[in-house]
Amino acid sequence: MQFLSQYQIHSTLHEGMETIIYRGKSPTHPETTVLKILKAEYPTLDAITRIEHESVVRQN
Template identity: 45%
Template sequence: MQIFGEYQISDTLHEGFKTVLYQGEKLNQKSSIILKLLKAKYPTVKTLARLKHEYLIRPNFNYQSLGALTAGVAREIRNPFKCINNYPETSVKLTEELLEGFDQITECL
């Protein structure tokens, strides 16, 4: 396990072109954290500005709605045949309604 300052790294979550995401814990508090570190020894001003912007918007991020959205997507991925199974029933009902409408139109003629 690596140690960065007062953080002990337990896992690498993602390695991008300019950054690396680590999962770990703060040594004196044993609290779980995620660290995002820049790969470049001398990053550009643009890269630093983007990282600062990510840091500033993080507290305003709505994690609860993201969790609900993720759960909904996962549910749809796990059960893709639900809409396929419901399609025949729905199409039969719509066809019956369409035929009733045609019958009413022909009666009026």
């Protein structure tokens, strides 16, 4: 089983050109979580801004 920060990764849902989407679980929450991670070791400001915008849109 893989770990990413405090998340236990259960599966890879999708792998694109710039991102990987995982299904995982946090030890502090019983629900399954979806994590979208940038693949680049040093992502561009544009890529970071796009991920932040997607996160805000999802929360609303």
